[in-house]
Amino acid sequence: MSTMRNDVLRVAADEFASKVRTLSSPFEVAIVGSVAGGDPHPNDLDLAIIISNTGEIATIAKYARQMSRHYHAWEVFLFDCDLSLIGTICHRRECPGRSVECYDPGCGKPPHVRVNPEFEYDEKIFLTSPIDVLYTSFETSRLLARKDELGIVESRSYPVIEDITIECVRCGETFVFTGAEQKWYLKQGLSQPKRCLDCIAREYED
Ligand SMILES: [Zn+2]
Ligand SMILES: [Zn+2]
Structure with missing residues (x-):
């Protein structure tokens, strides 16, 4: 993707x-x-x-x-x-x-x-x-x-960040934390998510 x-x-x-x-x-x-x-x-x-x-x-x-x-x-x-x-x-x-x-x-x-x-x-x-x-x-x-x-030899490089799976601390199901998401989290200075999207959504319901 x-x-x-x-x-x-x-x-x-x-x-x-x-x-x-x-x-x-x-x-x-x-x-x-x-x-x-x-x-x-x-x-x-x-x-x-x-x-x-x-x-x-x-x-x-x-x-x-x-x-x-x-x-x-x-x-x-x-x-x-x-x-x-x-x-x-x-x-x-x-x-x-x-x-x-x-x-x-x-x-x-x-x-x-x-x-x-x-x-x-x-x-x-x-x-x-x-x-x-x-x-x-x-x-x-x-x-x-x-x-x-200007003698610029090296160009900036853009490493591939592999998708990883994380086990949700709430329900125990695994979810995918994509490379693109990891890049965004890193930029915002956030640590990786602990809960899956379903569990986060459930939290906002009640
Ligand atoms: Zn969950
Ligand atoms: Zn204008």
Whole structure:
């Protein structure tokens, strides 16, 4: 089941790449991070796109929003040809608009782009992520070339976490604690569950 999520995100990314490559400004599109690294439990889909000018951002943003048909937690990082970060694509159809997201001071200038003033872009950290280039019109990928230039050899890795079974302390039945759940628990700093879902549900009944 966990690998299925990775596949779904890849389909979303491939669709996005095949649409944007029909435009004139995008030079390169890549998946960055956990999905590119084959993480069996990815939380989000991060994409990088290098563009030559900002003229087609509205269309690029529309194609990005269409990824939400597959998965909502996507992020598209827009770069200019020198690999300076322009910003990330706003998820709202109208940007700048009246939605909460666009109230952020950095949203909508230029339209459809969020420039988070709190977020300081760290090229080294960004490029240490696994990168899977879906499309490039440069001779070689500019993202990968920059990664080489910076001497980044190792990419972050994403170990497979095996599902485990736990015996419920209440009813004695075993239940599956999936790899994806374990990853989430770890991130939240929680210890593993002791009771099965049925027993937890029963507790809330009375
Ligand atoms: Zn916005
Ligand atoms: Zn139980």
